[in-house]
Amino acid sequence: MAIATENLIADLQSTFGTALSNFEQPYGLLTFQTNKDSIIQVLKYLNENETYRFRFLTDVCAVHYPTTKELAVIYHVQSMENNFRLRIKVFIPESNPKIPTATVLYESANWQERETYDFFGVIFEGHPNLVRILNVDDMVAFPMRKEHPLEDPNRIDKNDTYFGR
């Protein structure tokens, strides 16, 4: 059974209305945006729907957009039976980076959300153990945010002007 993209979009739009927006298909992968209040309902609907069966959370990560002072949390979900992938984006403000946790649906979200918290400071509300995972526990920064340079900007022994680093 295959999912027709148009039907899926129409169904999602009729179920969630204006909570979903910006449907697009970059490189053939259906992508849309939602908000933090609806994300769990959307994931739950996709997961529990017997036709779609998006039972597999492929990936959770975040992207920082300093110009709009936003963080995007990106979910990739997948329906193995239908061989169909989806990308769902949720934009949250940098000043209040809170989003409900997906661990209620997928165990695999646990460490991936911890990683996202560790690097971007996204707070997943309701997460069972939201602590740093790869960085040291007493780190204060969220290093993948764009304001943090790769190397110590005070170093003068390393002039990489010509290589643009």
Place this chain on the structure above:
Amino acid sequence: MAHIQLDSDSLEKETTTLNLGPTHPATHGVFQNVLEMDGERIVSAVSTIGYIHRAFEKIAEHRPYYQITPLTDRLNYCSSPINNFGWHLTVEKLLNIETPKRVDYMRIIIMELARISDHLICNGILGVDTGAFTGFLYLMQERENIYEIYEEICGARLTTNFGRVGGFERDFNDIAILKIKKFLTTFPKVMKSFEELFNRNRIFIDRTVGVGAISAEKALNYGFTGPCLRATGIDYDVRTANPYSSYNEFDFEIPVGTNGDTYDRYMVRNEEIWQSLRLIEQALAKMEKEPKGIFHADVPAYYLPEKQDVYANMEALIYHFKIVMGEVDMPKGELYHAVEGGNGELGFYLISEGGRSPYRLHFRRPCFIIYQAFAEIAKGSLLSDAIVTMSSLNVIAGELDA
């Protein structure tokens, strides 16, 4: 209920805390498990990872695309060519580059060799962990042969930095082809004797059957992919679900297990090795039918020109300079590309806003996602079984931490 009973005012604990790792020979990598033990049984396990975190995602945001390939080497370092080609395929998808068929077949040969070497390590070490050293020594010799093939083609052995965006840096030479053909004739015999040593070995079966089992539903919920998922009976393989690099032209099977235990994972890996051999044979035959001497796509803006042209040809010099200095502007785009790595779906989520380096690059590392189930699988099992389980999950520290 613990075996040791203490009074309520006792300062002692009823359980023993055991640090397994970060540098323990049985973890095969740098990561720690803090185990609460009741005698020989594990009451709870807390995994600590990040000991070799090298901030690859951050570094990747500051490097031109061709300099990211060596970073991917160090993810799953038991099968680094798969990571390299996965990254190249991602960039090729971004740039809409179509590689010649011969390049696809060459890649398949190398990727399947890498899969074999990855599985050889996992199954060989599984033997060591259950107390049988001989099989491991047999297989290490064969891994050496695979590494010699790598060495002949790209010059490196472990962290290979294989190929370039668009294809390979050079063609397979005659010695490389001979070495691959020799490997195809000698390896099956060694593999057979390895299987004879283990598959129906009483001790091995007692140590692995029913150990570290996980149900198919649980495995899916935990985000399992690769041999660990297939051992539970789900035939998901990126090579057939979303074929890349012309895998759709090949005839091979996806082996599946039934119980999702350590023995099934072992058997799935073994069977995959045989399937990989089939793939290499087919790819060699197909490659020989293709016109000789083609080993990269014709994309001068992204693929380094021949060195002698750089000295003699103005355009080649310009391209050479632009590529080496990272002055090539990449198109804008956002994509996710996955390949079947040694441990499962290795995904690259790439956002390019134009410019020399990615705006964001995220690696979906299968190990990282699989390993979080370890605490639950290990709970209630014997310590020695937990070691075998960890071994069969094939946790590679490089892929765990990125």
